[in-house]
Amino acid sequence: MKELIIVGAGGFGRELLQWVKDINKAQDKWLIKGFIDDNPQALDVLECDYSVIGSIEDWQPGNDEVFACAIANPLIKEKVTGLLKSRGAIFEKIIHPTALIGDHDSIGEGLVAYPHSCVTVNATVGDFVTLLSCSIIGHDAVVGDYTTISSYSDITAGVNIGKRVFLGSHSTIVPKRNIGDDAYIGAGSVVVTNVKENKKVMGNPAKKIEL
DSSP states (O other): OEEEEEEEHHHHHHHHHHHHHHHHHHSSOEEEEEEESSTTTTTTTOSSSSSSSEEETTTOTTEEEEEEEESSSHHHHHHHHHHHHTTTBBOOOOETTTTTTTTTEEEOTTOOOTTTTTTOOSOOOOOOOOEEEEEEEEOOOEOTTTTEOTTTTTEEEEEEOOOEEEEEOOOEOOOOEEEEEEEETTTEEOOOSSSTTTOOOOOTTEEOOOO
16 A cells, blocks of 8 residues: 655645545545655644655655645645656646546546535546536636635636646636636636736736736
8 A cells, every 4th residue: 555645734635635545435545645845844833643744845755655735825836746756756646436437538647626626527627626616627728737616616618727827715616718827716716718927817807917
């Protein structure tokens, strides 16, 4: 049985630990080893049944180790997974038992799918995408690498999302819109037009903002 290490010991990491335990209850899949994080005190004042066992910067993956990425920030996610993969790390897909994945979807490496999230049919999901609880990726949608889709978001039919995009909770993108690389969609936004790369939008309808 492979030893699973969670990369990142923040709130996301502790949530991911719970989903991994839920998966293990349904099917004994991994031996949980703990967290790696560059802050060794990340869990010091919190109740948690696993500890920080080392730093991301210094970790050398072992032959029996696999990893799960618990980093939401797309740029940091890309940097950290790239660093560990350059050392030979293998990242698992973490798909909660209540998540739904369609029969004809294309799913990349390192997907994290929270409880009650859904990828419907004929969707393409890139590497290291994070899909938080109750979010939906609709039919024929494309989601680029390292993108994070927060809870209760709705990616409707035929939407094309670039790489390293962040969508805040309760955001909606209407069908067949394009979201460029490194865009930021604020919480509660309704996107009715295309969003260019590196742009930040918020509101209903979503409009450009400066952060």
